[in-house]
Amino acid sequence: MLDFIGVIAAAGLPFAFAIGLAWGGHSLGAAAFAVTYGVSIGLFTTVRGLQPLQLFDTRAYSRLSGWMLAPAFFASALAPLLYAGIIESQGSGAALRFSLVLAFGTFVSAVLISQLYGQEAR
Numbered sequence: 001m002l003d004f005i006g007v008i009a010a011a012g013l014p015f016a017f018a019i020g021l022a023w024g025g026h027s028l029g030a031a032a033f034a035v036t037y038g039v040s041i042g043l044f045t046t047v048r049g050l051q052p053l054q055l056f057d058t059r060a061y062s063r064l065s066g067w068m069l070a071p072a073f074f075a076s077a078l079a080p081l082l083y084a085g086i087i088e089s090q091g092s093g094a095a096l097r098f099s100l101v102l103a104f105g106t107f108v109s110a111v112l113i114s115q116l117y118g119q120e121a122r
Contacts, residue, residue, distance in 0.1 A: 002047055002050055002051050002054055003051065003113060003114040004114065005043055005046075005047055006044065006047040006048075006051060006110045007107070007111055007114050008043065009039075009040050009041075009043035009047055010040070010044065010103075010106045010107040010109070010111075011040075011110075012036050012037070012039060012043070013037070013040045013041075013044070013103035013106055014100055014103040014104045014106075015036055015040075016033050016036035016037035017037075017099045017100040017103050018100060019032050019033045019036060020033040020037075020096050021096050021097065024096070051113075052064055052065055054117070083098075
């Protein structure tokens with residue numbers, strides 16, 4: 001069930017950025033973006049914390065969580081510089097398009113993890 005919630009949460013991210021690109025200049029579009037993004041990130045944060053407990057041995061959870069979170073922390077540290085460069089050189093629309101591509105990659109990864117986990121559970 002948790003893998004399905006992860007796929008739903010990850011599907012919301014590209015949807016949110018598509019809303020932002022299409023209707024971000026309008027107040028209802030901005031509100032739809034904020035709600036969709038917020039719900040997706042909230043669900044995704046919960047799944048990211050709980051899914052390793054389902055996929056891996058509980059004794060190895062802390063070590064594996066550290067390995068999995070390290071790239072996310074690195075990306076979080078690099079993101080402001082990267083996005084500032086994109087916005088400065090190409091505008092906010094390019095930053096949203098870049099986010100859409102990254103979010104789609106997150107969605108594909110969630111689907112693959114869900115399929116692998118589903119095969120292991122059978």
